[in-house]
Amino acid sequence: MGFPKGRRRVVAVVAALLGVATVAVVVHRVLAPAEIETVARTGYPPAITPAVGVVGRLPVAPLMVDRRLRVYTADRQVYADQPADRRYRVTPYWSYRRWPARISGVVADGTTVVSRWSDGKLVALDARTGRVAWQAEGPAPDEDRAVRRTGAGAVWGPPGLFLARAADDRAVLVVSGQRGVRGFALADGRQLWSAEVDHRCRADVGTTATGQFAAVDHCAGPAVVEFRDVATGTPTDRWQPPGGSAELSATPVGCVSPRSQCQGLRTAGPGDAPARGWLVGAGPPTAAQALDRAESELFGKRVAVGVADGVPIARDARTGKELWRRADLGPVRIIAAQPGRVHLLSERNDLITLNPATGAERSRFPLKVGKDGLGWAPGLAYAADGYVALERLREPVDPDADDQRYFKMAEPVVLAAT
Known part of the structure; x- marks a missing residue:
């Protein structure tokens, strides 16, 4: 015996409403704004003085933090791994996600890592734990920039x-x-x-x-x-x-x-x-006439290092008086700089690091990882805490190509300690 016709209609309506409500709950849970904080489960690692040479290769661009961590971004995530001299990227030490906003950029000072999001939200994380330290409402970014898969534009030059x-x-x-x-x-x-x-x-x-x-x-x-x-x-x-x-x-x-x-x-x-x-x-x-040359870098208020015809030359920034030159290195270009270090790349893709005050060589080695070889062109570069990170691009470089053609390999970022 079935339900009477009127009752069947009521049951059908109730079932339909329950179905709609269930779908609404699922959609809300999936699409509603959310943030997920996954904190560190182990103690803060010690500061590292890495061995000079190539550290390893990474699929994404690292931001070096406090000589202990490497911080990365994904479309809707900022996360860290450790130690700073690990050969490959490993399981996150901590992670922070937001939805539906996207990452715009990240900066770090000491143990504070600040992420900026497409809706203008600023979220500061304690690098030691990954916990949210504070949040604030900032101005929304000017526009959504196209960031390649390494994420270098968000961490090495955050807008x-x-x-x-x-x-x-x-x-x-x-x-x-x-x-x-x-x-x-x-x-x-x-x-x-x-x-x-x-x-x-x-x-x-x-x-x-x-x-x-x-x-x-x-x-x-x-x-x-x-x-x-x-x-x-x-x-x-x-x-x-x-x-x-x-x-x-x-x-x-x-x-x-x-x-x-x-x-x-x-x-x-x-x-x-x-x-x-x-x-x-x-x-x-x-x-400061010694800074007129486009590729020159400044160290302190006195020393400007530039390259003329492939030769690195240091001059007094204000007067232009030559302080030193290194014509013995072969043709080089400046790819990055940090306090106390000027980083040069040779035609053979050797990384040469000099003391900008004296021109003395701190280190020199080929930027080669495993069997990757040296047949690549340099892309974006970054230097901090004695490290240099560099994108490796496929030759000839095509800025309009998609990421698969643009980058030389699946893990295009090489990390080195100088």
Whole structure:
């Protein structure tokens, strides 16, 4: 005997409603905003002084943190492995995921790792545990950039993320984006200041070693480099290089970390206008002719190292007086720099590291991993904590190719200790 016709209809409606509710619950659980914090299960590893030479190869670009960890990004994840000199990437030491936002960039200072997301959220993690230290609302990134599979653009040159030290030595995070630029205390995420600026007619430069944030502003009239105090956001100067025009670009040099705490900058005008090098400090920038050459790097306030006809030459940054040259290395190019080290790459893909103050060789070895060989072209590079990481590209390099064609191998990043 079945249910009466009326009751059958009621049962069918109830069953349908229950089905819809079940689907709604599943969809909500899958698609609802979420964050997953997977903390470290072992103690914080000791600092490492790695053996000189090639460490290994990695599928993604590492950010070296506190001489102990390597931090990486995925589309919706920031994670770390350890130790810093492990030959391959291993199971994460800690991990943090968000949904549905995507990673925009990551920076690190000491044991604080700050990730920025596509919705503007800033999330600071304690590198020692992977636990969330603080969260804050920052300006959304200017645009979604296409990041290749190594993620190098998010960790070696994160857009709109800059570290700085205020005059009282407080660590400050400067964040720029669609709704302006803001300063945050790195210790606790407290917002220090906010400035409404038109991102459509401005270009970030970086922070200086004297606690200023620099940006090129061409919103009204000829372009100028605007400087702001990182602790208060107060504009301190609007500077234009001699002979300035409506078009101006500026590149930071002599930085502690990517585009952060920099000692100088290099400006360039439209077309074939010559570049000019400058030292930045408390007052207006001062000319540094040894930085005029596009590939030159600055170490401290005095030494500029450049390459002329394949020969590395160090000069006094301000006067241009030659300090040393190394014509015995064969043709080389500068691929990266960090305090106390200038990293050169030879035509045979040997990595040569010199002391920028004296020109003395610190190390030299081929950037070869296993049977990978040396038949590749260098891509993006990064240097920190005595390490150098470099992308290896397929020759001839095609910037418009997909990742499979663009990179030489499945694990294209080579990591070396110098």
